Every structure is written in C-alpha cells, then in structure tokens.
Amino acid sequence: MDFKDLINQQWTLNTRPDPDVIISNFTYNESPVRAPKKGEVLLKIHYLNLAPVMRMYMMADGGGYSTERILDIGDVIHGRGVAEVMASEHEHYNIGDFVQGQVGWQTYKLSRMTKQEKFRKMTPRKLPIYYGLSALGMTGYSAYCGFVSRGQPKKGDSVLVSGAAGGVGSLVIQIAKAMGCSRVIGIAGGQEKCAIVKRLGADAVIDYKTEKVEKRIEDLLPEGLDVYFDNVGGEILEASLMHLKKGARIVLCGAISEYARKEPFSLKNYGLVRQKGADLRGFFVYNHPHMYEEAETKIAHWIREGQLEALMDIEEGFKNVPQSLIGLYTGTNIGKRIVKVSEGPEINY
Amino acid sequence: MDFKDLINQQWTLNTRPDPDVIISNFTYNESPVRAPKKGEVLLKIHYLNLAPVMRMYMMADGGGYSTERILDIGDVIHGRGVAEVMASEHEHYNIGDFVQGQVGWQTYKLSRMTKQEKFRKMTPRKLPIYYGLSALGMTGYSAYCGFVSRGQPKKGDSVLVSGAAGGVGSLVIQIAKAMGCSRVIGIAGGQEKCAIVKRLGADAVIDYKTEKVEKRIEDLLPEGLDVYFDNVGGEILEASLMHLKKGARIVLCGAISEYARKEPFSLKNYGLVRQKGADLRGFFVYNHPHMYEEAETKIAHWIREGQLEALMDIEEGFKNVPQSLIGLYTGTNIGKRIVKVSEGPEINY
Numbered sequence: 001m002d003f004k005d006l007i008n009q010q011w012t013l014n015t016r017p018d019p020d021v022i023i024s025n026f027t028y029n030e031s032p033v034r035a036p037k038k039g040e041v042l043l044k045i046h047y048l049n050l051a052p053v054m055r056m057y058m059m060a061d062g063g064g065y066s067t068e069r070i071l072d073i074g075d076v077i078h079g080r081g082v083a084e085v086m087a088s089e090h091e092h093y094n095i096g097d098f099v100q101g102q103v104g105w106q107t108y109k110l111s112r113m114t115k116q117e118k119f120r121k122m123t124p125r126k127l128p129i130y131y132g133l134s135a136l137g138m139t140g141y142s143a144y145c146g147f148v149s150r151g152q153p154k155k156g157d158s159v160l161v162s163g164a165a166g167g168v169g170s171l172v173i174q175i176a177k178a179m180g181c182s183r184v185i186g187i188a189g190g191q192e193k194c195a196i197v198k199r200l201g202a203d204a205v206i207d208y209k210t211e212k213v214e215k216r217i218e219d220l221l222p223e224g225l226d227v228y229f230d231n232v233g234g235e236i237l238e239a240s241l242m243h244l245k246k247g248a249r250i251v252l253c254g255a256i257s258e259y260a261r262k263e264p265f266s267l268k269n270y271g272l273v274r275q276k277g278a279d280l281r282g283f284f285v286y287n288h289p290h291m292y293e294e295a296e297t298k299i300a301h302w303i304r305e306g307q308l309e310a311l312m313d314i315e316e317g318f319k320n321v322p323q324s325l326i327g328l329y330t331g332t333n334i335g336k337r338i339v340k341v342s343e344g345p346e347i348n349y
Numbered sequence: 350m351d352f353k354d355l356i357n358q359q360w361t362l363n364t365r366p367d368p369d370v371i372i373s374n375f376t377y378n379e380s381p382v383r384a385p386k387k388g389e390v391l392l393k394i395h396y397l398n399l400a401p402v403m404r405m406y407m408m409a410d411g412g413g414y415s416t417e418r419i420l421d422i423g424d425v426i427h428g429r430g431v432a433e434v435m436a437s438e439h440e441h442y443n444i445g446d447f448v449q450g451q452v453g454w455q456t457y458k459l460s461r462m463t464k465q466e467k468f469r470k471m472t473p474r475k476l477p478i479y480y481g482l483s484a485l486g487m488t489g490y491s492a493y494c495g496f497v498s499r500g501q502p503k504k505g506d507s508v509l510v511s512g513a514a515g516g517v518g519s520l521v522i523q524i525a526k527a528m529g530c531s532r533v534i535g536i537a538g539g540q541e542k543c544a545i546v547k548r549l550g551a552d553a554v555i556d557y558k559t560e561k562v563e564k565r566i567e568d569l570l571p572e573g574l575d576v577y578f579d580n581v582g583g584e585i586l587e588a589s590l591m592h593l594k595k596g597a598r599i600v601l602c603g604a605i606s607e608y609a610r611k612e613p614f615s616l617k618n619y620g621l622v623r624q625k626g627a628d629l630r631g632f633f634v635y636n637h638p639h640m641y642e643e644a645e646t647k648i649a650h651w652i653r654e655g656q657l658e659a660l661m662d663i664e665e666g667f668k669n670v671p672q673s674l675i676g677l678y679t680g681t682n683i684g685k686r687i688v689k690v691s692e693g694p695e696i697n698y
Contacts, residue, residue, distance in 0.1 A: 254623075267616040270629070274603075274633070276631055280619070280628065280629035281628045281629075282624065282627045283623065284595075
C-alpha cells in the first residue's frame with residue numbers, strides 16, 4: 001500500500017470553551033500519513049462519535065471530569081470512532097479488522113493500540129459499522145450496563161428515563177420494555193422528540209419544555225418510581241427524588257443540563273434518598289467492561305427481532321465536525337449524533 | 350396483681366419546636382392504670398431511648414420525615430423503650446417477658462402489640478436490659494445492618510465514620526475494625542469525644558470543631574475512601590465526597606447537622622458520585638428486619654469477647670426526659686442516650 005498520497009485531516013484545540021463551545025475553539029490541520037512501524041496500526045476512521053461531555057475535555061480543568069486526559073492547546077480533540085485497519089505491524093490486528101475506540105477528531109490514526117485508547121475489536125454482526133458508535137458500542141453499553149447493573153430493574157417496575165430521545169435514553173426506554181418493566185415513562189423536550197419516545201414504546205412521555213415535570217411524574221406514577229435513569233441532572237433529578245418508592249434506584253449516568261452552568265447545580269432534596277432507603281448510584285461505563293459482550297449480544301438480538309431501534313442522527317463530512325458538536329448543546333439532535341468522515345458507501349460488517 | 354395503685358406518668362406534646370426543642374414544648378400528666386383486656390398487655394417501662402430525630406416527630410409536618418405518625422397536640426411523645434410484661438391477656442406474651450419497641454414517653458403502657466409499634470421480644474443475653482436500646486437494639490441494628498448491607502465493607506477497606514462518638518457511629522467504628530477494615534477513621538467533636546473514638550479502636554480521629562475536615566480526610570486517606578458512614582450530613586458529607594475511591598459507598602444513616610436548619614442543606618458536589626461510579630445509599634433500619642437476629646447475635650458475641658463496647662449515656666428519672674432530649678442537640682452526650690425511668694436496681698436478662 002502506498003501511503004504517500006494519504007492526507008490526515010485533524011481538528012485540534014485552538015482556544016477553550018468559555019463556557020460555550022464555539023467554532024473558533026477549533027483549528028483545522030492537514031498532514032501526511034506514514035506507514036506503521038513495528039507495534040503500530042494504521043487506522044482509517046470512518047465514523048466519529050459526538051457527545052455533550054466532549055466540551056469538558058476541552059476545558060482547562062477538564063470541566064472537573066477526570067475521565068479523559070485534559071487537552072493541551074494544539075492537541076487533537078478527543079473522540080471515539082469506528083475505524084478500519086489499513087495496515088498493521090501489530091500482532092493482534094489485521095488488515096480489514098474494524099475497531100471502535102479513542103481515535104480523536106482526525107481521518108487517520110497511527111496507534112500502538114494502548115489500553116488508554118480503549119480500543120475494542122468489533123464483532124461482525126452484519127449491521128452497518130456505525131452501530132459500533134451507538135447501540136453496539138459505548139452508547140449501547142451505557143444504556144444496558146447502567147440500567148441493568150445499577151438500576152437493577154425487576155419485572156413490573158416503574159421506570160423513569162430522562163434524555164429519553166437521546167442516544168442512551170432512547171435505548172434505556174426500549175430495554176426497560178424488553179425486560180418487562182410495566183410503566184416506562186420518558187422525559188424529552190419538544191413535540192417531535194416526545195413523539196419519537198412514544199413510538200419507541202414508552203407508556204407516557206413528559207415534555208419538559210411545556211409541562212410541569214414534577215406534577216406530571218406524580219400523576220403518571222402515583223405510587224412512585226422504582227428506577228430513575230438520569231441523563232440530565234439538575235431540576236429534573238430533583239423532581240424525580242420527590243417520587244421515590246422505598247428502595248428506589250437512581251442511576252446517575254449523565255447531567256447534560258448541568259454541563260454549561262457556571263455554578264455547579266446544588267441538590268436541595270438529597271435527604272429524601274436517606275428517608276426512602278433509596279440509592280443514588282453513579283454510573284461510569286468504563287467500570288463495566290466485563291458486561292460489554294453481554295450488552296452487545298442482547299442488543300444485537302433485540303435489533304434483529306425488531307424490538308429495539310437505535311436512534312441515530314448521522315451527519316456527513318469531516319469539515320462539519322465542530323458544528324455538529326455545537327449543535328448538540330442546543331438540542332438539534334434526535335438520538336446519537338455520529339459524523340461520517342470517510343468517503344464512499346456504507347459498510348456492513 | 351392490683352392495678353389500682355399504679356400511676357402512669359406521661360410527657361405529651363404541648364407546643365411544637367420552632368425550630369429548637371424547648372422545655373415548654375412538653376406537658377407532664379399523670380393518670381391511673383387499668384388491667385389489660387383481652388388481647389392487651391400491660392407494660393412497665395424501664396428505659397427510654399432518646400435520639401435527635403425525635404424533634405421531627407414533634408413538628409407539624411413531621412419535619413418532612415415520614416417514618417413515624419405525626420403527633421397531634423396532646424399526644425404522648427413517640428419513643429422506643431425497654432419494658433417488662435406486668436400482666437398479659439395476649440397469647441404471645443407472658444409475665445416477665447422483656448420487650449423493646451414503641452412505648453412512648455410514659456411509665457406504663459397498655460398495648461395490643463400491633464405491628465405499627467414494632468415490638469420485639471428480647472432474647473436473654475445475660476446483659477443489662479438497657480442494651481436493648483443500644484448495641485442489642487435499633488442502635489446496634491442500625492450500625493450493623495447499615496454498615497454491612499449498605500456499606501458492603503471488604504477486608505482492607507478504608508472507612509470513614511462521622512458522629513463517631515454517637516450511639517451508632519461508635520459501634521460502626523468497632524464493627525469495621527472487627528471485620529478487618531484496615532483504615533478506620535472517625536469524625537467527632539471535641540477532645541473528649543475524639544479520645545473515646547481513638548480508645549474504641551479508630552486508626553485516627555478528626556475533630557471537626559478544631560480541624561479542617563476535608564484537608565484531614567485527604568491527609569489520612571490519600572487514596573480515598575471505600576465506605577463513608579454518614580450520621581451527620583451537611584458540610585462533612587460534602588467533604589467526604591471529595592475523597593471517594595471509584596465505586597465507594599456512602600451510607601446515609603443520619604443527618605444531625607441538618608435537622609435544626611430552617612433551610613434544607615443543599616449538596617453542591619453530588620456530581621462526584623456520578624464521576625466516581627460511587628453510591629449514595631439511603632439507609633432506614635426498619636427496611637432490614639431480616640438482619641436483626643444476625644446483628645444481635647454478632648454484636649452480643651463481640652461484646653462478650655471484649656471486642657466491642659457499647660457507649661451509653663444513661664440518665665435517671667422520668668421527670669428529666671425532656672431536658673435529656675434537649676441536651677442531645679447541643680452535643681452533651683457520649684454514646685447512646687438512655688433514660689432510666691423506673692425505680693430499683695439494674696436488671697440483667
């Protein structure tokens with residue numbers, strides 16, 4: 001293979017968000033690609049994953065989030081992607097393998113496939129490879145591992161899910177129904193998103209933009225909730241605590257409503273957790289790698305059976321990646337946002 | 350038995366705390382005692398238990414705590430006690446049995462021994478009966494069930510306990526050591542209390558009245574904590590969240606620092622629970638009755654082996670009960686406060 005003609009495109013950190021992400025935070029670069037040396041793999045990146053938390057990686061203090069190395073000015077922006085092995089001098093990877101992992105915002109990557117990059121070889125599932133960034137990747141693992149291992153749902157449970165039109169939330173709604181939870185309520189913003197959550201099987205949907213969330217939870221779940229899967233934090237978390245059943249589990253998965261605040265959100269009614277013998281359970285997907293295979297197998301099965309639909313919002317073009325991230329903070333996406341950064345047709349694997 | 354000469358003394362609710370408990374909140378009454386009718390037991394109360402949470406029972410809204418029926422003006426103040434069966438027309442109770450349960454602030458009680466009163470027949474342990482209000486009663490059950498089932502300690506764990514000179518906290522310190530936790534740190538207020546916690550086996554003690562709690566936690570547990578057993582809430586809870594290991598468990602058992610605030614305490618850094626994949630676990634002892642027998646047997650064993658000392662602060666005299674409660678809010682007690690309300694020598698059972 002001739003590498004001389006390959007150009008690696010990159011987005012790097014120019015300035016830090018203050019606090020909003022803006023287009024001038026990023027710099028576009030091009031550089032030549034070289035052949036892999038011993039122990040290295042050359043990856044061609046096909047799809048990049050975008051998520052609200054990425055803003056944190058760009059901040060001087062990592063936004064208080066210690067889950068990724070803090071970026072220096074000039075560093076390639078962190079991001080997971082699906083990539084194809086184009087050339088390999090690494091004993092565990094062969095040309096034609098597909099992997100998902102920490103590739104960064106670029107079109108090629110030379111990698112030693114270190115533990116820190118959290119690469120995972122994709123299992124052929126005869127589905128489009130971009131599923132590796134949604135239902136068959138970290139998004140799916142987050143939904144399944146978070147809901148199953150931290151939410152500990154039982155048949156007949158009442159389940160509340162915020163961010164229910166988002167990548168993780170939309171899967172949790174469907175997994176909850178597939179597992180026999182009897183009342184599954186979604187919270188989303190706006191008619192379009194609410195209609196989608198309903199279509200995915202939620203028994204009811206709360207529109208936080210037009211409805212009083214706490215009152216609606218009370219009306220819909222008069223006996224309280226068993227599991228609240230929290231993707232948003234803030235006032236909606238507080239509202240959920242008002243309606244806990246004894247021994248309820250709240251899975252703290254994300255807090256998108258809090259990321260852009262200058263002052264951290266302060267939880268006034270956490271004492272209800274004590275009073276109800278309930279649990280506020282932090283969930284960090286990378287603590288649960290032993291469950292990824294189970295998650296992926298179950299989810300692939302549900303997709304094939306037509307029981308589960310992965311909501312994806314696929315944009316095109318490497319040049320548009322910064323704008324696609326910025327759009328996430330104003331809620332323009334329906335489901336997991338993914339950007340196709342390579343040319344050519346869709347690949348099934 | 351002649352009941353005509355028996356006089357029941359009672360403390361009833363005169364006015365509600367606003368917000369502090371004061372002596373004029375209580376009214377003293379006397380009334381005659383009658384013989385039990387079919388299904389009733391006549392109990393003679395020997396010891397009453399006092400706890401900070403009792404203030405809540407006296408408030409118009411139960412202080413937001415739903416664990417006991419809200420008192421009406423004129424009602425006998427709620428409280429657990431150790432009592433002796435003096436006469437019985439109830440098939441499950443015989444003269445000479447000792448029970449612990451909801452007796453109220455009085456010297457005699459006629460009871461149908463309903464579920465709501467949560468009576469428990471005491472198992473003979475050849476120890477003074479007042480142990481039934483500390484290590485061999487709800488205090489011991491709280492320490493053991495809370496720490497074991499919600500804290501899930503493992504050998505070698507680093508454990509932090511607040512309210513460490515209190516009834517529950519002092520037992521948790523000793524149970525943690527008995528179970529092989531390697532670093533057990535207590536938090537208490539003042540030299541005298543700290544010295545006691547050290548004597549009970551804590552590896553180190555933090556004096557919250559004179560030391561910077563968060564800095565001291567950092568110094569004493571540089572790698573963070575596995576279990577924090579919280580009896581106080583508020584700023585000390587917040588400090589503990591700064592030093593969680595991945596997957597740490599915080600047992601929310603009590604919140605004495607919060608009970609007397611007019612505004613609820615607001616937890617600013619709860620997001621760390623999410624980031625550390627940690628758990629904030631509410632603990633309510635009445636949710637764990639299946640563990641009481643195990644708790645009592647283990648604790649009685651540790652007491653006999655000299656591995657565990659029940660800190661008790663035993664006052665005398667039914668007339669002093671209100672003042673003994675008020676003293677709890679200013680921290681005058683060392684260990685579980687109990688009031689001996691009967692005449693005569695100590696009884697072993």
